[in-house]
Amino acid sequence: MRARLWTAPLLTMAEQMPKGRLLDVGCGHGVLTALLAYQREDRQVVALDPDTRKTGWARASVGRLPNVTVESATLEALAQTQAGLFDAAAVADVMYLLPLDAWVGFLKAIRTLLKPSGKLYLKEAEADGSWRELKCMAQERVMVQLLGRTHSSGALKILSRDKMRELISAAGFRVTCEQSLSRGYTTPHVLFVGECA
Numbered sequence: 001m002r003a004r005l006w007t008a009p010l011l012t013m014a015e016q017m018p019k020g021r022l023l024d025v026g027c028g029h030g031v032l033t034a035l036l037a038y039q040r041e042d043r044q045v046v047a048l049d050p051d052t053r054k055t056g057w058a059r060a061s062v063g064r065l066p067n068v069t070v071e072s073a074t075l076e077a078l079a080q081t082q083a084g085l086f087d088a089a090a091v092a093d094v095m096y097l098l099p100l101d102a103w104v105g106f107l108k109a110i111r112t113l114l115k116p117s118g119k120l121y122l123k124e125a126e127a128d129g130s131w132r133e134l135k136c137m138a139q140e141r142v143m144v145q146l147l148g149r150t151h152s153s154g155a156l157k158i159l160s161r162d163k164m165r166e167l168i169s170a171a172g173f174r175v176t177c178e179q180s181l182s183r184g185y186t187t188p189h190v191l192f193v194g195e196c197a
């Protein structure tokens, strides 16, 4: 979890997110959830991940905060019961684990969960042709395919910034901010902010 804090700009992401009901999609061990919820009583965070090993850890740690609920569920299952209830959704390094043809459906399911004024905060690594991209893919092959540390929903692929913007827009979001956050990191981080169009 410490490594995750040092290697990804999750604090920058958390600081930009609003108060209210927030959803952390693919929360993993709950590092971003903690940054969103700790000493922030003005936020209620639902942290969701289908990997029960990780939600177990998250529940035992950040899940003890009074403003956090950890759900071992899929996005689609949550969309059945909590549609239109969230002010914002965070998605940090989840999309690269999805097949390309699942991107739009997945983001549409997130959109269903948001209020009409809701916002999407999506952080991914981008395919920018740099040494950072090569390092990132090598690292993820080890973590996902060799060690099985991360649950993949069928893929392991990072996309160009243009392609990501196109898919986010196709899911019904107006991209209002696009920020490179790779400076000081060895991964080509990029953060998109989208409003429901």
Ligand SMILES: C[S@@+](CC[C@H](N)C(=O)[O-])C[C@H]1O[C@@H](n2cnc3c(N)ncnc32)[C@H](O)[C@@H]1O
Pocket (backbone or CB within 6 Å): 004, 010, 025, 026, 027, 028, 029, 030, 031, 032, 048, 049, 050, 051, 054, 074, 075, 091, 092, 093, 094, 097, 150, 151, 152, 153
């Ligand atoms: C690299 S981890 C990122 C964890 C966390 N967002 C963070 O930034 O520390 C990717 C997470 O995405 C989750 N994941 C994979 N497929 C998913 C899906 N279809 N829906 C929700 N989460 C998914 C994995 O279980 C894993 O915990």
